[in-house]
Amino acid sequence: MKTYLVTGAAGFIGANFVKYIIRKHQNDVKIIILDVLTYAGNLMTIKEELEMDNITFIKGDIGNRTLVDSILEKYDIDYIVNFAAESHVDRSITNPRLFLETNILGTHTLLDAARCNWLTGKGTDGKPSYKPGKKYLQISTDEVYGSLSKDFDKPEPLHITDDIKSVIKGRDKLQTFGENFFTESTPLSPRSPYSASKTSADLIVEAYYETYNFPINITRCSNNYGPYHFPEKLIPLIIKNILEGKKLPVYGKGENVRDWLYVEDHAKAIDMVLDNGRLGEVYNVGGFNEESNINIVKLVIDTIAQIMREEPKYQSQLKNITLENIDYNLIEFVSDRPGHDMRYAIDPSKIARELGWYPETTFKEGIKKTIYWYLDNQWWVDSVTTGEYQKYYNQMYDNR
Numbered sequence: 001m002k003t004y005l006v007t008g009a010a011g012f013i014g015a016n017f018v019k020y021i022i023r024k025h026q027n028d029v030k031i032i033i034l035d036v037l038t039y040a041g042n043l044m045t046i047k048e049e050l051e052m053d054n055i056t057f058i059k060g061d062i063g064n065r066t067l068v069d070s071i072l073e074k075y076d077i078d079y080i081v082n083f084a085a086e087s088h089v090d091r092s093i094t095n096p097r098l099f100l101e102t103n104i105l106g107t108h109t110l111l112d113a114a115r116c117n118w119l120t121g122k123g124t125d126g127k128p129s130y131k132p133g134k135k136y137l138q139i140s141t142d143e144v145y146g147s148l149s150k151d152f153d154k155p156e157p158l159h160i161t162d163d164i165k166s167v168i169k170g171r172d173k174l175q176t177f178g179e180n181f182f183t184e185s186t187p188l189s190p191r192s193p194y195s196a197s198k199t200s201a202d203l204i205v206e207a208y209y210e211t212y213n214f215p216i217n218i219t220r221c222s223n224n225y226g227p228y229h230f231p232e233k234l235i236p237l238i239i240k241n242i243l244e245g246k247k248l249p250v251y252g253k254g255e256n257v258r259d260w261l262y263v264e265d266h267a268k269a270i271d272m273v274l275d276n277g278r279l280g281e282v283y284n285v286g287g288f289n290e291e292s293n294i295n296i297v298k299l300v301i302d303t304i305a306q307i308m309r310e311e312p313k314y315q316s317q318l319k320n321i322t323l324e325n326i327d328y329n330l331i332e333f334v335s336d337r338p339g340h341d342m343r344y345a346i347d348p349s350k351i352a353r354e355l356g357w358y359p360e361t362t363f364k365e366g367i368k369k370t371i372y373w374y375l376d377n378q379w380w381v382d383s384v385t386t387g388e389y390q391k392y393y394n395q396m397y398d399n400r
């Protein structure tokens, strides 16, 4: 039975990863969650999991060395999966320092504590050796590669090579806005304080492999979407604003392109890298699913309107707006984010080739599932936006 230390698991992807692992391994796994509960961390997201005997929640900072040491002392951790981060680019523009502290120094604290705890001595090759089966996995992002050019105004059909075939598994009508894709050997070229902090963290993680022979992997994923996404990010924000009859803010002209991946497919990739990733390697994770922001917004508008027409019960969720007014007139173009990267597109053929990973959820299915989830779980959105979950935390953990 493996024991995981999952940091930042009260946030979007970490929580979805914990749910995935529990579904897959049931009781045959032990998970320690370490999360400081920033505005983005929400215990309501992992309410059911917190009641399980094999899950332990610890409120704390990955940058607190004494705390991290004590966790490693107490639990025999096999895998550390570091999701904990400040993750919102806009916030990094207003407060870069916090990003450097959490994303770089926090990562280093975790990494170094694990290096000391897992060290056993020296191998026959003279390099440091560690307790067997241990691994540190850094959850990184495609944003470390900077921005790709958008070569076509209108998407063109994706040229399907043999490598791509194994990733897309029969999906058709795939499109791209450019000639180039990020591979693991693309030079790192971050352009926002957020991506610069994530890049620095990746470099220190790689340095620990090279210098100390410390067992690591790094995954770099494209934009995730799905349940439990904090409503400051594009897709949940658009859903929330439509339901509240508010304008839908779109940066610039909405031309920026992202590669979208359903969060469960990211969780599957992480699980595969933990179990079978070659030590020291970086794996890109993405779905060959490029779309411009403006088209994403239009798709969400169309899908919500269609669901409301077909299932009128959901119309009761509309505030200050009626079904007839759910249309593109809600879109409001706002001045662009400074240094806004134009296009991200991942080539995930290495993880497909080496580990057999491919995304199982098509974008059409994933976006529908996501919208239904938000329609059926408005209590969650209310809880994260009103701070209701803070009360839940106090109820659960005060006086313990």
Ligand SMILES: NC(=O)c1ccc[n+]([C@@H]2O[C@H](COP(=O)([O-])OP(=O)(O)OC[C@H]3O[C@@H](n4cnc5c(N)ncnc54)[C@H](O)[C@@H]3O)[C@@H](O)[C@H]2O)c1
Pocket: 007, 008, 009, 010, 011, 012, 013, 014, 034, 035, 036, 037, 038, 039, 040, 041, 042, 060, 061, 062, 063, 082, 083, 084, 085, 086, 087, 088, 102, 106, 139, 140, 141, 142, 198, 220, 221, 222, 223, 224, 225, 230
């Ligand atoms: N969301 C995406 O599309 C995406 C894509 C690629 C990579 N990533 C990376 O995946 C990771 C998770 O992203 P997310 O979208 O789930 O983020 P999120 O903002 O939803 O969650 C981050 C979590 O980390 C916790 N946290 C923050 N600072 C902490 C600290 N000092 N100590 C302990 N916990 C702390 C927060 O409370 C929160 O629960 C991040 O490292 C991010 O860079 C995200």
